Amino acid sequence: MRAVVPLAALLLACLPPAAGAAAPAPYVQPSQWLTALAQQRLAPGYTTLAGRVDALAEALDAACAGQPEAAAAARERWREAALSLRALSPLPFGPVLETRVLRRIDFWPTRPAQIERSIAQYAAKPQDTARIGLSARGLPAIEYLLFDAGRASLAEDAAACRYTAWLAHDAAAAVHETAAAWPAWVDGLAEADAERDAQLIRDGINILIGSTEVLRLKYLEKPLRHRAGPPETDAWRSGAGRAALTAYFDGLRVGLQGGEGLYGLTAVMRGRGLLVLADRLDTQITATAAALAALPEDFGAEAARPAAEALMTELGRLQRLLAEDVADAMKVTVGFGESDGD
Known part of the structure; x- marks a missing residue:
């Protein structure tokens, strides 16, 4: 005997989504994330x-x-x-x-x-x-x-x-x-299976954790806190130090959040239902960006120390969020190595 569907259920199925209801986030494979990042x-x-x-x-x-x-x-x-x-x-x-x-x-x-x-x-x-x-x-x-x-x-x-x-x-x-x-690397991503995607998300999250650590420790904390005399920050001789920090953070942010038509880690997270955690990550990225925007041009000067300390604090919070909450929710073991540039 064919099951009878209640009339009320049929009417509800025909109604448009409630105003303000969010559409479900698309499921984004790690290979899709990195393909878009590489190509664009x-x-x-x-x-x-x-x-x-x-x-x-x-x-x-x-x-x-x-x-x-x-x-x-x-x-x-x-x-x-x-x-x-x-x-x-x-x-x-x-x-x-x-x-x-x-x-x-x-x-x-x-x-x-x-x-x-x-x-x-x-x-x-x-x-x-x-x-x-x-x-x-x-x-x-x-x-x-x-x-x-x-x-x-x-x-x-x-x-x-x-x-x-x-x-x-x-x-x-x-x-x-x-x-x-x-091109050859991107072509290889098109053939990624479940095991390869698992490796890509592990590597991707670890790289972003490591790069956040590099920005905080290598480019800020070590030259500002652990040197006698005037700090020698990245690109200090050319006067491009703050611009270099900003460029680095902007690149990191693309990996984390993507951009117009470009997936980021947050898209991968939302596709797995981690909506609240992705929102928390967005909020922390915004707080870090605000701290960077408040950093003076001569951020190695003593007068700039409070602003530099505030930025290091926000970067530390971003790193912990990635290394603890995000990695745990995505079932990723944290084990990033040294910076590839050091």
């Missing part, structure tokens, strides 16, 4: 970065050839490349980890003594670059050579100029290698 942010971002490092190398070549105004152009090209890099560095997914590009182009804090020794080493044997360590390479090393007020300008130091130009070409080669690897 990371792949084009590394292509842009490659072009900007190429432009930096060209400007440095011109400076070493004695062209007027080339050094000023090189400094501007450095700022453009450095901020592009800083927006990408909190999202070391896929080819970024496979090529270890951040270790090669973003070693920080800089080590001036090692950079100076490497200038002499390169001048003596320019074909023997394999022995030049990572601590003397990359964009932070180029910043030291372009902007440090305590050393001779590149126009006055031909050996340093040639070395700086080589550093830019070396960084460009590394970035181009990574930029070319994105």
Whole structure:
């Protein structure tokens, strides 16, 4: 006998959703999240970065050839490349980890003594670059050579100029290698099964926890709290320190929240019914962004200490929320390693 459906139930089924009722969040697989992130942010971002490092190398070549105004152009090209890099560095997914590009182009804090020794080493044997360590390479090393007020300008130091130009070409080669690897990595995500998706969410959450820790500890707490004398923060020589912090946080926020037409971790969470927790994460991200917005340009100054401490506090809360509540709700074991850029 066919079941009889009450008339009231039929009428209710035909009614539109109640005003203000939220539509159910779509179920977003980790592979969908990272595919969107790679296609819309990371792949084009590394292509842009490659072009900007190429432009930096060209400007440095011109400076070493004695062209007027080339050094000023090189400094501007450095700022453009450095901020592009800083927006990408909190999202070391896929080819970024496979090529270890951040270790090669973003070693920080800089080590001036090692950079100076490497200038002499390169001048003596320019074909023997394999022995030049990572601590003397990359964009932070180029910043030291372009902007440090305590050393001779590149126009006055031909050996340093040639070395700086080589550093830019070396960084460009590394970035181009990574930029070319994105299509194959994205294609692999299309074939992700349940086991692969589980690994992707574990890696993704751990990377975001680790990047939050890097911003709080490496770029703020260590230089501000644990140095005698004036703090040497990221990009302090070029005057781009606060802009670098902002670019890093903006990149981290994309991984956490996505953007227009772009999934973030919160979309993955909402698809699993973690609506309240995703809202809490959104609220904490907003609080952290507000603390960053209140940070003065000269955030290493003593007068800026309360604002810097407030930002570190909010970043600590964000990290704990990710490492404890989010990881637990998503059944992820926390075990992120060291920053890929250190």
